Amino acid sequence: MNRQAPLIGILGGYGAVGEAAARALAAEGGVRLRIGGRNPEAAARCAAALGGECEAAAADARSRESLERFVRGCDVLLHCAGPAYELADGPRRAAAAAGAGYVDVMDGCGPGPAPAGERTAVLSAGLSPGLSGLLPRLLTDEWQPRGAARFSGYYVSLGAFTRTGAVDYLLSLDRGYGTPRAQWRDGRVVHGALRGRERREVAGVPHPVTTYPYLTQELVGQARALGLAEARWYNAFDGRRLLDALNRFRAGDDRADSLEAQADAVVRASTLDALGRTPYHVLCGELEFPGPGGTPTRRMAVIRGEDGSAMTGVVGAVAAREVARGRIPGGVHRAGQVLAPREVLDALRRHLPGTVVALDGDVPGGTAADGLVLEEGML
Template identity: 30%
Template sequence: MIGIIGGYGEVGHHACLTLQQYGIGPLKIGGRNPEKGKAKQSDVLPGAIWELVDVEDDESIARFIAGCDLILNCAAPSHRYSRRIAKICLQHHVNMVDAGIDNDYHSNPLETGDNIIVYAAGATPGFSGLFPVWFGQQFDKVHSLLSYYGTSGQLSKAGAEDYLEGSLHSNNVPRAAWRKGIVPNVLFRKSGVEIPFFPGEVTLFPLFDDETQLVAQRLELENGEWYAAVEGEKSIAALDSASFEYKANPKTMIEKLCFAVEMDTLGRSPYFILMVQLTGESESQEKTQTAVYEVGKIIPFCGKIAAIIVKAVLDGKLKPGLHHTASIKDIDYVMDHLEKTDSNHTIQIIDHSIEELSVEEEGTL
């Protein structure tokens, strides 16, 4: 029995569909209104059962977990519930995959005993950490990394809360880069930038957190720079005020960010783009390549990633312990399964730097 908490929310729903495609089950789908879930999903998930679970109630969570072989947590905002649900899973000796993240796992990890907890089983963090390490397998040695990621589409209140909690958390080192170690305050925000494959001008915000550090260590980088690419004046203005407003009035700031994203994305096609440039050595030759991963809607993609990580645990791909998704060793397993899903995505590996691609877009290369 696989229990999916928050299984009729958007991410959870797509995770359930993918698990069903894999023949994994039976599925027990939990939420505060199971009848709503059944009405939404019974036609496409005929073998599932729906059961009440209140993520604010430890006893309710424990009752739901009973009889399950593994729990997939898709309840949001994850910063409120991830650790709570994980602790109860461990008390009942049940493995767990979490589509979200507790931002304190790195500094204050859980003791898992003989069980497995995998967190950040989504697009970012999660896939955004796996993809550059997978790409790095094309090299004998990687020296430097430059990464941009961006997403466009509507933002839920829970998603906005998790985003703000993550971006303002103390594990984010301000304007940091990797120079054989973490070096803060060396990168700067860049406005009005055009990047290949992104649909318009973006503002680049330096990004450094537990996942980027993990990537730097796995690739044994000498230099690494990560940026979030944000489009839309209203979204940028909202983020500029977030560090002050969110602490003073979280609810108002969440609503402000959701409204800003909605206004900025009106009439635009949704996307998730992850672009990674690596410079290193291959067959004793210096080489630079750029890998680009593009997918339309990010929420179905998150659900598919979560389901693949569930399958990885069931297939014995992870040992007991607390694991960030970006730390999974068998990256090819994840990428191969992702290729086999119906995810509408493209992967390109290009023998040019991002700068060269920018020149090419201008028609002068």
């Protein structure tokens, strides 16, 4: 192995997210990889398939001693194991103790204090949060609006949850990740500003879907940093069963059940919604601002992929590579604020050929779906 190349340890490196990250990093080259998880045989198979500068090691994310052994000698720890909320901040603390940089495809398990001695940490380096946070930056970087700008974002998905993904999703609803029906306006969060669920057309989706306004902390941070006059975010559902299951959970109807039973209900509902259909994940952003002469102008960006785990893994890989190369300053950051949008989109297109990326021009007076033609690999 090239001992001079940075060593990135991938916790959960043979899972759906971690393996996608490992493949992307191996394809890019310039780093060494250590694949870890509780199943050393699976880690070894993954490392062997990747070849080159790749090794395997056992790692139990619930054991401090095991984590410390795994991260020893690493320049960066990329945390892709789950359920992330059940693992708490153990991986992050192990990385800090070893003097390694840290990347988490989830949100870092809450707003707790940074571990002592932490160097560089990039959190929320996944699909949503992560790629979703890059949308407003992509649009404002591209068109640099002058005057009051308003952003609306949408995340639409169709596909069966994994058990781990379902647990993390349910736990995230109670962790202050966002505020239902809220809107960012004039420098503050306005509660109850938006109506509940509605049927809407969203660019990149061929038919109306059910949208629910949910202002994320990720978007609040971007709106504040970019000086947006207004910002809204909508989670959207292509099918009724998953939405019904989540509504029961939010209303407390299922809270008497165990977390495992609740996660099983989410997996079952999402599977039924996707039955016989092609899975997809769509992120859509719209930016409205005064154009020349004050004419209202609307610009849009759409990112569409088939595999949410793979998309998450690629974003995590980009973040880990940037930390390993010393391109991210010290301190704690959210991926949407420090990663270069175009570099992330280029990586998605390189490593996931079915990914569609589109930027749209002016769509005066149209709906979100008007005038936008999606072509594979287009930017």
